Amino acid sequence: MPAPERAPLGAALALLMAVVSLTGSVSPVLMAVAVALLSLLIGIAWPALLELPSPAGTRAVVTGTGLLGALVAVLSPERFSPISGVIMVCAAGVFASFVHQMLRRQRRDLTASLTGTVAGAFVSGIAASWVLAQTGATTGGTGVLVTAVSVGLATTLLLNTAPLPAAARLVLSIAAGAAVTAALAIVLAGVAPLFAVVTGLVTAIGAACAHLLAGSSLVAKESVPSLAVAAVPVATVGVVAHLTVLLLG
Numbered sequence: 001m002p003a004p005e006r007a008p009l010g011a012a013l014a015l016l017m018a019v020v021s022l023t024g025s026v027s028p029v030l031m032a033v034a035v036a037l038l039s040l041l042i043g044i045a046w047p048a049l050l051e052l053p054s055p056a057g058t059r060a061v062v063t064g065t066g067l068l069g070a071l072v073a074v075l076s077p078e079r080f081s082p083i084s085g086v087i088m089v090c091a092a093g094v095f096a097s098f099v100h101q102m103l104r105r106q107r108r109d110l111t112a113s114l115t116g117t118v119a120g121a122f123v124s125g126i127a128a129s130w131v132l133a134q135t136g137a138t139t140g141g142t143g144v145l146v147t148a149v150s151v152g153l154a155t156t157l158l159l160n161t162a163p164l165p166a167a168a169r170l171v172l173s174i175a176a177g178a179a180v181t182a183a184l185a186i187v188l189a190g191v192a193p194l195f196a197v198v199t200g201l202v203t204a205i206g207a208a209c210a211h212l213l214a215g216s217s218l219v220a221k222e223s224v225p226s227l228a229v230a231a232v233p234v235a236t237v238g239v240v241a242h243l244t245v246l247l248l249g
Contacts (some may be wrong), residue, residue: 039066065093066124093121152181177204
């Protein structure tokens with residue numbers, strides 16, 4: 001899957017988040033399902049993207065962390081907060097990464113395998129921030145904030161397909177993504193212009209940088225690794241959505 005096809009896939013995933021954010025009271029549950037899909041894509045593609053030596057175990061750890069994070073975020077018991085639950089899930093993912101290495105029969109590239117698996121577990125785990133953001137937005141009646149971030153994210157990723165030099169494409173995608181996020185936040189949620197612009201810039205820059213980092217691997221243009229290149233920016237920007245709801249909701 002070449003670069004011009006990866007970005008639309010990421011944009012489609014971001015638009016899925018935007019659609020889910022508009023579904024009302026059931027949106028937290030639907031967002032958890034969407035996050036589970038992200039985790040599955042990342043888990044499948046992560047070992048191939050980083051060329052890790054024990055792909056089956058890494059897939060299990062990365063996918064399992066993401067799925068458990070989504071479940072805990074939407075079904076967190078009263079004894080601890082949802083964000084505490086997600087943190088504990090990420091910690092469990094790190095522990096599982098070490099267990100995975102200890103159970104491996106082949107001992108080559110232990111450091112690369114461990115660090116790569118831990119990184120994947122964190123990426124899939126923090127995707128649960130989308131669920132936290134949507135739950136908070138639904139409770140506070142500010143679901144359009146998640147919509148604004150999602151659409152701005154989709155704009156940023158989609159414009160990475162523009163037939164321009166790399167530097168110009170990066171600037172265009174960040175500028176357009178930030179502008180769309182800010183405009184929607186101002187018009188739909190009544191956010192102050194300064195905060196809306198900052199939110200837009202953080203969303204667009206975070207998405208563009210995550211896309212560049214994930215796509216920098218030599219195998220990133222191959223079909224399976226490309227799934228992670230598309231899903232990683234969407235997963236990580238969930239943190240921005242959560243912070244936006246906390247600060248502006």
